[in-house]
Amino acid sequence: MSRVWNFSAGPAVLPLPVLEQIREELTDWQGAGMGVMEMSHRGKAFTGIIEAAEADLRSLLGVPGNYRVLFLQGGATQQFAQIPLNLLGTGGDGSADYIVTGSWSKKAFGEAARFGRVRCAASTEADRFTRLPTAAEYAFDPAAAYVHLCTNETIHGVEFPAEVTMATPAPLVADMSSHLLSRPFDVSRFGLIYGGAQKNVGPAGLTLVIVRDDLLGKAAAHIPSVMDYAVMAANGSMLNTPPTFAIYAAGLVFKWLQAQGGLAGIAGVNAQKAALLYACIDGSGGFYRNNIAADCRSRMNVPFTLSDPALDAAFLADSQAAGLIGLKGHKSFGGMRASIYNALPLDGVRVLVDFMNDFAKRHG
Amino acid sequence: MSRVWNFSAGPAVLPLPVLEQIREELTDWQGAGMGVMEMSHRGKAFTGIIEAAEADLRSLLGVPGNYRVLFLQGGATQQFAQIPLNLLGTGGDGSADYIVTGSWSKKAFGEAARFGRVRCAASTEADRFTRLPTAAEYAFDPAAAYVHLCTNETIHGVEFPAEVTMATPAPLVADMSSHLLSRPFDVSRFGLIYGGAQKNVGPAGLTLVIVRDDLLGKAAAHIPSVMDYAVMAANGSMLNTPPTFAIYAAGLVFKWLQAQGGLAGIAGVNAQKAALLYACIDGSGGFYRNNIAADCRSRMNVPFTLSDPALDAAFLADSQAAGLIGLKGHKSFGGMRASIYNALPLDGVRVLVDFMNDFAKRHG
Structure with a gap:
């Protein structure tokens, strides 16, 4: 059978040239005598793969030098917990503002509430999430540790404009799972950007986190080590074995994106x-x-x-x-x-x- | 180039027939017009894949009906935190015993200590991990919530016999990452078995957990939802998007194992x-x-x-x-x-x- 037109919300269609290259290299990556799935994550070949993936991602997005790129696991849903555990302070006693514009930001808000004090800084739920808040509707806490938003709501189909313009008193933390890499945006407007890979990036099982240096090192005392951004950054995303094959596939997607301009x-x-x-x-x-x-x-x-x-x-x-x-x-x-x-x-x-x-x- | 002989500790060599089938199906899984990486995890095709994988794993290991099989992320290192967060009680005030027989059980012990009271029930570190404890060396806490061990130490090369025979006052929790599926063993001797996939199971990025029903529902109040075994069990490992491709590959490995007897x-x-x-x-x-x-x-x-x-x-x-x-x-x-x-x-x-x-x- 020929390929279908795949409109799935994720896991989703991947570029055919990427799949064809994966197929070509599946049992023997560039003469290594083994496939990428079989390689030690500490070896020279995979080190080259992950370094190229990070460099290409940085180049595509224009990631400033004071941001770290992390290749993690657990999807956006794990980040919903990981973000407050990292950013509400070592005692977990800070507070955070959440902008609620659809199912995903609402879920993020609900999960974060389990780990500390969170406030809703604006919600469009009364309008069944058919619009974004107006400038006048935002009510930010000047003491918030961060302001969370979901810049594209996969279920409700609401997307923030490329330039998020509202003034916020704290770093913006953005779930970009379903539109990351779909358009240019200014990374420096955000303190932290994250997304599950399975929409525009690569196979499910990989989570991208791009975090500004000054937000590292503030994790709660009782955070699992794999969830501590500072620990993962210090270990080049390899405190433990990373999802190597998904990182390789994402790297091929980055190359494909470069070829699309x-x-x-x-x-x-x-x-x-x-x-x-x-x-x-x-x-x-x-x-x-x-x-x-x-x-x-x-x-x-x-x-x-x-x-x-x-x-x-x-x-x-x-x-x-x-x-x-x-x-x-x-x-x-x-x-x-x-x-x-x-x-x-x-x-x-x-x-x-x-x-x-x-x-x-x-x-x- | 031809295939090398790959003695890597993990990610590790995969069976060539498995890789060849992945290659064959990479852009079109069994006439679906898309590859497994591109399929919705909620769709009929992937539902069939994960259900077959679970059934085959249960059959290979002889998993009793009162155990749940979970397909998770984060590797054994995440489990090092996840286990105490799930098993030390809703208030996190229980205690656990750890048997230390090499680098990995020592790491598990260290991480668990960050989440509650843990004791070392036996250690062979004084002998540089060149042997297992003798029966007389075990000193278990009768009040322990569980007894943790690593049944095969990947770095030190020490393996427990197929029949773990010491009497323990609490359920055994075993890190089997590096020898799971390498030999038969009696699942009913354990309360919980876990392992990263990247040795004998499949690609990195998938973690198997096999847990007895009565150990579910005891998680700490402030556990991330994705780390709560009961939540994951109730959602068929799909609270969030699972690592679909790695599950598919593991399923092919299970079929291959069946063909090996x-x-x-x-x-x-x-x-x-x-x-x-x-x-x-x-x-x-x-x-x-x-x-x-x-x-x-x-x-x-x-x-x-x-x-x-x-x-x-x-x-x-x-x-x-x-x-x-x-x-x-x-x-x-x-x-x-x-x-x-x-x-x-x-x-x-x-x-x-x-x-x-x-x-x-x-x-x-």
Whole structure:
């Protein structure tokens, strides 16, 4: 069978050239006589792989020299605990502000509350997470140790603009899981950036953390060693065996991104893809709906509903038959969702839009 | 280049047929039109993969029905913290006994001490970890919540016998990272078994935990949710996105083990391999030395020294030139170490032994 168009929210489609290179090197990486999965993480070959991955990531994102790049495990959900354990002070007695704009930032807020004092600095839940807070709605605690936000909500399809502009009294800590590397942004605006790899970066099981030096060394006394950013930074992400194969695959994705013109290049394609899909939804005369405020619609995750939910099953069956996979909405949200990450080509969105137009014509 | 003989301690050699199947399915898993790395962990295809992996692991090990199998992240090092956080009681006020027989159990002991009261129930450090404790040396606390041991010390090359026979007042918790699946053992003797995958199971980034039901639900109040065994068990290891590709690869290793005659079959080959290598060392007239007591020598990790350390560099260079890789001993131990895991074939040990005999002849 040929490849499907994979709109899964994550784990998600990977660039075909990356998969082909992995396949090529699977039993013998560049003449080493073994695959990357089989290599000692302390050996020369893997050291080269992880160093290149970090250098390429730094170059793609423009990571300043006073930030450390960590290759960790446990996903964003582990970070939801790890962040307060690292940043609320050695006694865990600091407090933090959380901006709640969808399921993921709400989960982060809930988990953090188990480890210390957290406040909600703004929430759009009353509007069913269909928009971002206005400048006037933010109420920050001047004493907060950090301000947490999720810059792209995978389930609700709300995305902060590339430039996060609100003034905050404390370092911004951002869950960027589902749009990291999809566009350029200014790393220096943040104290800490994190994300699970399984959307735009690589296979599930790898977590990226980019953290400013001055935020290291403040961990709670009783933090597991593997969760202490300072310990991991001091050990080059190798206090223990890192997820070597996932790091290798992510490194190939970074090279692929460079070949797409870097983040500026891929951001252009992503903007085109999103424009095409939202135009289809908005031009369907109400057959399809996305009710997110226009200026904060995600360019990565596009949730939409059919005006007649009785057609959902037919939409999913017909789209799958047409080779369009993973369009079912998140269980907490219903309807449909098309995740159009970096590795989902413009052609895939064209095929989806053609299918949607045809489906609407047949059933409208 | 052809494949090398890979004696790395981990990440380590994987069975070639497993790698070949991964390669075959890399861009299109069984007609799905996508690779396993790209699949939603909630979809039907991956659900089938993880369920088969669990069923096969249960069958290989004979896991009783009152044990849960968890597919986690973070490696054994994360477990060193996770175990006391789960088993020392909701107030964290219980205590635990640790048996110290090498670097890894010593590390587990040290990390656990950060989370509660732990005691050393026996240690062989005074004998430089060259043997296991005698029955008379164990001094258990009758009130201990659990007794921790490492059944195979990867660095020091000390292995508990298949039947752990000492009577303990509390459930045994065993780090089996480096010999899990290398031989049959009685799971019901243990309360909890864990191991990083990157030796005998699959790629780094996957951690197996097998835990008896009655040990669930005792976690400390302030444990990160992803570290709570009960939460993970209730969510089928999917509170968050699991390391899907590593689970798939481990599942293929389980199928491969079944084709080797299961654990009894592979244990036979492993015994042959170890016998061959120790015979070479012991028969070298002192040119090579392994100073572990004969009845507790590891069948997986065979550390040895050359009588003349000035020959170490030549030994490593010549062995590498002969396609024998990963023989350098752990930095904390020096000398050499041959890890002869399941996937390292008998032929590989024959080639190593021939090389060692020849090297000794040339330099003896």
